[in-house]
Structures are given as C-alpha cells and as structure tokens.
Amino acid sequence: MMASNSRRADAPNRVAARVRLLARSPALLPVVAVLAAIVIPAATLAVAGSTLGYDFRAYHAAAARVLAGDLAYDQSVTVAGPYGQFLYPPTFLPLVLPFALLDVTVATWLWTALLAAATVGAITLMPVRARTRWLVLLLAAQMWPALYALKLGQVGALLVLLFVFGWRALEQPRRGPADRSTGGTLLGVTGAIGAAIKLQPGLVLVWALLTGRLSAVIAGAATLGVLALAATAVAGIDAWSGFLTVIGRVADPVATPHNLTPGAVAFGLGLPSQAAALIQTGSVALVLAVVGWSALRLTAIPSYLIAVVATQLVSPVLWDHYAIVLLVPVAWLLDRGRRSAALVPLATSVVAVGLIPPIVYPAAFALTIVLLVAEGRRQSSIASDRY
DSSP, X not given: OHHHHHHHHHHHHHHHHHHHHHHTOTTHHHHXXXXXXXXXXXXXXXXXXXXXXXXXXXXXXXXXHHHTTSOSSOTTOOSSOSTTOOOSOGGGHHHHGGGGGSOHHHHHHHHHHHHHHHXXXXXXXXXXXXXXXXXXXXXXXXXXXXXXXXXXXXXXXXXXXXXXXXXXXXXXXXSSTTOOOTTHHHHHHHHHHHHHHHSXXXXXXXXXXXXXXXXXXXXXXXXXXXXXXXXXXXXXXXXXXXXXHHHHHHOOTTTSTTOOSHHHHHHHTTOOHHHHHHHHHHHHHHHHHHHHXXXXXXXXXXXXXXXHHHHHHTSSOOOGGGGGXXXXXXXXXXXXXXXXXXXXXXXXXXXXXXXXXXXXXXXXXXXXXXXXXXXXXXXXHHHHHHO
C-alpha cells in the first residue's frame, strides 16, 4: 500500500522529467513549427472572408486594365489604403500580368499559395543552422505581420525571399581578400527585382555601391532597365506619369490613416503635424545615416541586413504587415545567440492583435537595427583582433 502511495506521489515528478526530456528532443521543435505553420495560417485564411487577397485584387485589376488597353493607375486616388488601389511602380506590372489572364478567384488562391511557398522557401534558404530555421518558421507562423501579409496577398513574402537570396549571395566565398564581386550578380538582380516591386528595396543597390560591389550595381541597373522597358511596352509611357502623380498625392508619412511611421505614430499621440513631420524626417535621416555608417564600418552581412530593415523605414507609408521583412535579420541574430531578437516577432504576435499599440511597430524596427549594430560591431572587433 505504501509503495502504491509512493508511486502516485512520484507521478508528477516523472511527468515533469518526461516533459523536460521531450523539450530537449531535437524532433520537438520541427514538429511544433510545422504544425503551427500549417494550422495558424490555414485558420487565418479560413476566416479571411472578403479580405482574402485584398491587396492582390488591386494588382489583378491593374493588370487586367492594362490588358484591356486602359490606364493602370486610378487618378482619382487621394489617400493610401482603400480597396482596389494600385500604388506600385510600372515595373511590377510585367511580373503580375500573367495572373490577370486567370479568373480573379483562381488567381487569388494561386497568388496566396505562391506567397506561402515564398515564405517557407525563404526560411529554408536562410544560411543559418537547421534549429534556427525551425525556430524562425515557428516565430513566423505566429507573427501577425506575416499572417496578415499572406491574407491580404501583399508582396512582403516575395521581398523576404529576395532579401534572403541577397544574403546568400554575400555568404559565398571570395576569391581573394579584396574580392567583393562574388555573388554580385545575384545580389544585384534580387535587389533590382525588389525595387521593381516596391521601389524602396532599391536601397540595397545603394548599399552595394557604398560597399564597392560594382558588379551588383551593374547587374541591378541592367535588370531594372529590362523591367522598365517591359513595363513601358505593356502599360505605355503614360504609366510612368500616372504612377508619379498618384504617389505624389498619397505619400503623406504623417497623416495617412493607419500608418505606423514614427511621424504618424507621434501625430496619433497628439503632436502637431509640423512636429510629427520633423520627427519623421529626422528618423529617415537617422536610418539612412546608419545605413551609410554600417556600410563603411561593419562587415558585409550585418550592414546588408541593416539596409534591408531600412528599406521599410524609408517608406512614407509603413503598414503593420511590412514587419514581415524583420524575419530576415531576426534569423541572423538568433543564429548568433542574440535571443532578444525573438522579441521582435513575439511582440507582434497574432494572439495580441487588437492590443498592440502602434508604437510597437517602429520600436520593433528600431530594436532590430540596434541589435544588428551591436552584433555587427562585435563581429568587426573579433575580425580586427584576428589581424
């Protein structure tokens, strides 16, 4: 009887020991990550309703107008955000044009599948340890910006994939100490495609110029030239003036509703528009200064990742789903033991939707840059000590 009571009393300890053993199992993280990456996005899409493909339908409609011989840009647009607006450069049109040949419902689901594949593909291709990739997949599965971008059909996942390709290009071994051209073509092409989609990723090509990667700049310029010619051929020369007119009208970084730039957040907290505009201008100038400083003072990977983060911060409109690109630097930081980087996707978790104050988003971008600078300086210090 006493032995039976002893076994019952010891049962919680045995359960706890098994839980600890399971937690240390190398198979647990992959299983949890895969389940989360299937269940949470599927649930998000299942309840999306009319918001499924919200952004993509604007791409589809613009491409369909081009195929019909009409203008790609609606000149009556006065503010960014409402349904059906196409605010991307003409160079994006040749990339999305094939989807306009399909029924919009079929095209929406096909595009959504493409974005899901791009997200998984980007994480798979990250040049980090396997355990880090599984952890990033798990973090991405619960990160609201990643889920929201998928639901809307927004291009964030494609940018993540392009930025990862650029990262991998920099990881390729050099032929000698002075060689900076290795991987330059891939870096330039992916940077140019990103710029063709949303303009701001072109900052990666500026970073390549600052770091002396001329092959990347040349490849990027050539790629943009080809896409510009293709855009002009399919959409006409008027598409460029139409794009500039619309963008000039809606690119208000302070007063645009639901915008999360530092200036817009300050304006939302009650600061006068002039003061908020100064904050916004100062924040963009500071970000660009950090990009320039890091390009000259830090090693390639952290300075490149700082430029990646900056591509979103220089945008006059910063929607919450833009934070999906932070998965790229977070992966690098986590792989180097910077566990605090996990706070970035966790702070924007889907479980907190509706409770996340607007300031969290610019703070997440700022924290990522601070961590990149700190780790980049540590790497530079180690490299200098070796020589």
